[in-house]
Amino acid sequence: MTAATPDIDAFTRPYWDAAAEGRLLIRRCATCGRAHHYPREFCPHCWSDDVTWERASGRATLYTWSVVHRNDLPPFGDRTPYTAAVVDLAEGPRMMTEVVDCPEDDLRVGMDLVVTFRPADDGVTAPVFTPPGPDNPSPA
Numbered sequence: 001m002t003a004a005t006p007d008i009d010a011f012t013r014p015y016w017d018a019a020a021e022g023r024l025l026i027r028r029c030a031t032c033g034r035a036h037h038y039p040r041e042f043c044p045h046c047w048s049d050d051v052t053w054e055r056a057s058g059r060a061t062l063y064t065w066s067v068v069h070r071n072d073l074p075p076f077g078d079r080t081p082y083t084a085a086v087v088d089l090a091e092g093p094r095m096m097t098e099v100v101d102c103p104e105d106d107l108r109v110g111m112d113l114v115v116t117f118r119p120a121d122d123g124v125t126a127p128v129f130t131p132p133g134p135d136n137p138s139p140a
Contacts, residue, residue, distance in 0.1 A: 020117075024127050026056045027051045027053060035091040037094070056090070059114060060112075062111045063086045064085065075120070087129055095127075099129050100130050101136075
C-alpha cells in the first residue's frame with residue numbers, strides 16, 4: 001500500500017471495478033439531475049440520497065494543472081515529472097486527475113482530453129487523461 005492507494009470500500013468498489021474494466025463512472029442525482037464526482041452517497045448540490053452510478057463519456061477539457069518535479073512519497077517519486085490536473089468532465093463535474101503522454105509545453109487551458117486507465121502495482125487501476133490521438137481516440 002502506498003500514498004496513492006485509495007481506500008476501497010463497499011460503496012466505492014463499483015467505481016474501482018469499472019476503472020479496472022476501462023470505464024469511468026460518475027454519480028447522478030435523480031432529484032436535481034446533476035452529476036458529481038468524486039463518488040458520494042448523497043448529492044452535494046441538493047443533498048438527496050437518490051443518486052446512481054452512470055458511465056461517463058470519457059471526454060474532458062483541461063481546467064488547470066501543475067507539473068510536479070519532486071515528490072518523495074511512493075510511488076510518486078518514480079513518476080516525476082508528472083502533471084497533476086483538474087479537468088472538466090463533459091457531464092459537468094470537475095475531477096482531480098493526472099494528464100499523461102502530453103509534453104508540458106503542449107498543455108493548454110480548455111484542451112480536449114480523453115480518459116485512459118493506468119494499472120498500478122497495488123492492483124488498483126486509476127483513470128487518467130491524455131490528448132485524443134490515434135492510440136486514444138475521443139469516445140463517441
